[in-house]
Amino acid sequence: MSITKPSLASLAGLAVVLAGAAVAMIFFVAPEDADQGLSQKIFYVHVPIALTAYAGFGLGAWKALRLLWTRGERYDLESYTGIHQGTIFGALTLITGSIWAKASWGVWWTWSSNQLVLFLVLFLFYCAYFMLRFSIEPGARRERISAVYALFGVALIPVSFFAIRLASDFIHPTVFTREGPQMTGEMFAAFCCSWAAIMLLAYVMYRTELAGKRTDLNLRALREALAR
């Protein structure tokens, strides 16, 4: 294990340790929310997952930009894997958000939570990314088209965010706010620990998936070479 690139197993171990510490902090260190009680604890999972999903989409778009810029083929798989992780965490955001909505507002879905609506739009957008990717023959063209669509995604995030803000003015005159009491230091520490754990977990998943995909490609290339 070198200092510059720690092994995947050690990172996975660290993610487990951090996740354990986060769970302990969420339940034993962070004080219970005076307003929402126990159900507020999902905040420490839901928001880090959402931020991690953004990180996945951002990573996918960054690698897409690198692909178009440098024409480096390896960025295609990295961009795809980043978006894949982003979509997995995006789906988890929708699920945890829905559970939280049920716990605090009594409904499984509410259009007045702007963040949830944004994630639904993004989720649809990135699901279409996979449809697009898998309907084009593998090759340089597929890499480019996927990269362009991935770049559209990062432009769509702020534009949709703004649009949903605007829409809530005419669809729902009154908007639920999640502004509870200000976060205390312990709450913030628990939040950061949980966020670090989930980011690390996502990174480990990203590296694992990437390694698997690369092995798969190499194996296929070997088989083709042997068949010749």
Added chain:
Amino acid sequence: MTAYLADVAALARKDLRLELRARDTLPAMVLFVVATLVVFHFALPGGAADDAAYGLLWVALVFTSLLGLGRAWTPETEAGALDGLVLAASDRSTIWLGKTLAALAFLGAAEIVALPAFALFFAPLDGPAVAGVVLASIGLCAVGALVSAMAAAARGREVLLPLLFLPLAIPLVVGGVGSSISPDPGTYLAFLGLYDAVFAILSWAAFEYVVTE
């Protein structure tokens, strides 16, 4: 610069001339949008407010633009003309801009029928609502020309295009509905202008990568 614009004009003119000769897109769009409005009359409950009708107008416009965009690249892909255009000694973004202008001309022509029909059947349209339609149409065609070029490269393009296009069209629907029903339409019109600028620049810059091998 003038050479660039001349290329764009030539490409847009080519699409319009093809349409004048074959007439296979525009009549379909006009009929579709009027038929959709009639369907909406029966879909809306009797005492529904005008606001609901404005929302349906935007559904009709988005789907009409989808109908046009679905065939936008058919002439290029059928005879392999796209390869020729890509190999031509002009900037590739002219292809996108020409297609956007042609799509805008078709959508505009369909709207010239659709908006009076909407005013006749449902509710009056004021200045900001029409301005919203114009601005949103630019965005629909700019993004649509790029996304339909992506779909044209894939299998099952008819199925794929709506999936790619609708999430991108949601902000335009928000801006369009807002400019028709909000007491303060300026914000929504500015938002539509912002969307057009952001996505037109992005599509213009990215188009080359979509069509080159």
